[in-house]
Structure formats: structure tokens, C-alpha cells
Amino acid sequence: MHKILIVAEHHDGKLDPATARCVSCAQKIDGEITLAVLGDAPAAVAAQAAALAGVTRVRTVAHPVHAHALAAAYAPQIAALAAGHTHVLAPSTTFGKDLLPRVAALLGVAQVSDLMQVEDARRFVRPIYAGNALVTVEVPQEQTVVATVRTASWPEAAATAQPAPIAPQAPDVAPPAHTRFVALESGKSDRPDLQNAGRVVAGGRALGSAENFQLLYRLADRLGAAVGASRAAVDAGYVPSDLQVGQTGKIIAPALYIAVGISGAIQHLTGIKDAGTIVAINKDAEAPIFEVADYGLVGDLFKLVPELTQALD
Template identity: 55%
Template sequence: MSILVIAEHDNHELNPATLKTLAAAQAIGGDIDVLVAGENCQAVADAVAKVAGVSKVRLADNAAYGHFLAENLGELVAELGKDYGHILAPATTTGKNFMPRVAALLDVAQISDILSVESADTFKRPIYAGNAIATVQSEDAIKVITVRATAFDAVAAEGGSASIETVDTVFSNDKAEFVGEELAQSERPDLTAASVVISGGRGMQNGENFHLLEKVADKLGAAVGASRAAVDAGFVPNDMQVGQTGKIVAPELYIAVGISGAIQHLAGMKDSKVIVAINKDEEAPIFQVADYGLVADLFDVLPELEQAL
């Protein structure tokens, strides 16, 4: 049984979520090929070839895949995926964008956001915003799967010696084109990769008050996140959102400030190793999942915390 894993990258470096997706692939068992599709991404293919457990790297280096448009990437993966029993990709923004197209083109069901591998055809995944875990068994000839990276430990990035095969197949959909992108630049770590995350909610009152979180984050080397309520209120941009419809995080330490703890938010952070909640409402649901809770006014606590650090 062979498995195709779709590498996530920025054409220069491999996203760590790929190493965790490879862990899920190894749990399924079988030969593992990795598709690196992008533009001028030879360096990524070379890095993947060194990853432990990879049998072969398939490199599709073409301008059509440079911006990872789902219309182009989905067709490529579906075409190559016909020869595999499983197709896996990280359940990131990119993976969630093109993998449903792959499943539709192959006329199979997608198994989304898996948390564990029970067997080659059986997997566990969250439902109802993570309040229940479903065990899903698929009889499809090809299993199309997205992997919740926070649920798996990364495989070793060294120790492998896979061959690299060039893929010449090019799909270029004339109904979609890349226009542009705006990337948020920050010296702080990425939300999904940070070992410490501090997030603010509606209790922050406005966007300017997020500088209180940023001061603490700088002392801790932490990433700064936000609840959906804070994003919807316009306090911060949506790339900072943690939750079911935002980013899924599982840091060593998660500090929730002024966040009530709605189901939507908990679904994105409750796998954190240690959760600290600061909220002046002692009845806030966030305290039910927190390891440590402080009932206090955040505008008093945050300056004191910064000073203590």
C-alpha cells in the first residue's frame, strides 16, 4: 500500500506541519512518496529527500504551482493520486483549500482533520467543534485525508536518502489567476509553531490594548493570538484568530486573556499542554479547561505580569 503526502512549503522552506503529516502516514504504513509542487522549489525537494521514512520525492516545479492555487494543485494531486491508496496533506489553510477538490475529482469522501490513525482504513477526527471524537472507517479505494498537525509528533528531518523524480505534468486553470497577497510581517514566532501563545478576546476592548499582550509576548518569546470575537470586532487582523475557523494551536503554554471560552475558541487551543486563563468573570467557561485561572482585571494583571517577567 503506497501513500502520497503533499508537502506544504513557501517555495524555500518546508512547513513543519509536513513532518507531522508524515508521522500520520507512517502510522498508516507502507511506502511514502512526497509531492513537492511549487516554483523554483528544488531546495524544498532536497530537504524532503533527507526526511526519515520518505521513499521518493516527486517534484513538480512550474510557475503554475508557484502560488499553490487550488484549481491547479487540486488537479495535479488528483492525477498523481490515482496510483496511491492514501493521499495526505496538513489540515492548514492551503490543505483545506485544495484537498476537497482532490476528493471530488477522485469521487471519494474526504476524511478531514484526523487526530489519530487506528488502522489503514480507520481514523479518529473531531466533530461538534471538538466536543466529540468520531471514529471513521472508509471503504473508498483511495483515502483523501487532511491531518491535524498538532495531534502528531514530527518525524526526524534527517536520516533519509530518498530519490527525487521530476513530474512534468502541468495543470493551469484559465479561470483562476494569482493577483497578489499581503503578508503580515512579525519578529514573533508563527502562531501554529510557537511554544508559547498569549491570546486576547473581547475583554481587550480595542485593538490598541493588544500592545499589553505584545509586551508580555516579547518577554516570553511568544506568539500573539486572538479570539474570533476580537477579530470580528476589528481589534486585530484575522490571521491572528485561534479557533475552529481560525488556527489550531497546541503550544506548551497558552495564556487566554479576556477570553470567555466559547466552544469555537476552545476547539482551536484545548490541546495546549498548560492553559492559563485571566478573566474578571469567574463564571467564564474558559476556567473549566484552564490548568491555572486568575479572576482579575486584565488591565491590572498584564502590566504586573510584564514587570515580573
């Protein structure tokens, strides 16, 4: 019987949907699924975790040091909780990518990144070369599988009316003395979260300025969409880096993705591989984005985007 430990990601008392996607991946591995919820007061998040179908149990670790998710503080606790488990999973988000390499190092194993498919409990398919190729990797029998899950490849596990049992756990591990939380600076937005949004409007270098990005914010507001960007737009300072979509940005899977003034470089496309309907607006009919687009508008974005926004009004 496989025993799978999933590290829950949560923010402001809410379980991140990425965790529910990890549960779907774990269900494919097949085994008992334990969700570990670390926090200063983890009860509310634990209740949300327990309500995910397929979860066998939830273990909470309450400590003031976990008021903020610090990989340095989480890792030794997760490594201790991993005892007796065959697998340790976390989402392939900034949180999971920060945490799991440390856990793998503490357990003395190599981490597997970005699980896209499960062939069996130790064989997995993952992307390489910016998603241009897929590779099958196998973890040796004697090693704990420590892996991040490519959330865009997995649906969120459904909710269940019969929640799993929740119990506190107190690993005998002292928090590290070398790392402490100082401050968090983050942009506040009323818009949907880019990583989990069903609709995304993204802009590229062609927007030309931060002010011109307002065109996209207006369109996104009409659609109830999140706003994303290419790396060129981020590097030019038009939008903050947390809006970047692609290989070195966010990997997303919205039902609708509208790419405005984005050429469609492979590093960008790797971030939208699992998007549903892709719409491209570009003045160059030969732009590579049209090779992946379901719908294309060839023309000047400064004319087409206001027209589209007005039509939606």
C-alpha cells in the same frame, strides 16, 4: 502495501512544519510515503522534505504556475500523481483545506477531514461538533483515501541523516486556464507563526481595542510567543483574522497558552484542545476557561498583564 502521497506545504522556500506532522500520521498508516513538492523551483524545499524520517521518496513538479500555491492549479496535478496511491494526505491548514476537496472531487471520492487518530489504514478518528465528540469513520476499500490531517494531533517527524531520493515528475496535465495568481496581501510579522509557536498569548473581547492589544504584544515579546485572539476580538477589529484561534480559526498545540480576557467558549476551546499548559487571566472566577486552565489568575487584565510583563523583565 499502502502507498501514501503527501502534498508538501511550503512558504518562501521553507517546508511548513505541518508537512512533517502529516508524515507522522502517514507513518501510523504504515506504507511507502511519497512527498509531492510543487513549485516553480522546488529543489530547496524538496531537500528539506527528503530529510524527514520515514519518507520513502520525494517527487517534484516544477512549473511557473506553481510559484504560488493555487489550489486550482495544484489539484489536477495531485489527482494525476495520486495514480497508484492508496492515500493522499495534506495538512488541515488553510492550504490543505483549500486543496484536498478539489483533489477528492477529481478522484470521485469523499474527503475525510481532520485525522486525529489512525485505527487502521481505512479507519480514522476525527472531531465533530467543534471537538465536543469524536467519530470513527471508515473509507470503502475501493476508494483512494483523501484526507486532511489535524496537525495539532501529531508530532513533527524527526529529521534523518539519510535523505530519501528526489526525482522530478511531470504529470501530463495542463494548468487550468480559468485561475491565475494576481496578488498576495499578507501581514508581515517578526513574531513566531501562530500555527507553529511553542508559546501563544491570546486576547479576547475584554481587551477593548487594538491599542490595548499592545499589552499582549509586549508580554508575548518577553516570552518569545505568538499572539492569538478570540473570534470576538477579531470581529471587533482589534486584530486581523489570521490571529483567530478556534473552530473557525486556527487549531494550535503550543506548549504554553495564555488566555487573557477570553471566556472559554467551546468554539474557542476546540482550537486549544492539544495545548500543553493553559494559563487563564479573567476577572470572572466562574468563566469556563478556568475549567480547562492549569493555572488561573482571577483579576483585571489591565493590572495583571503589566505586572506579569514587568516580572518577566
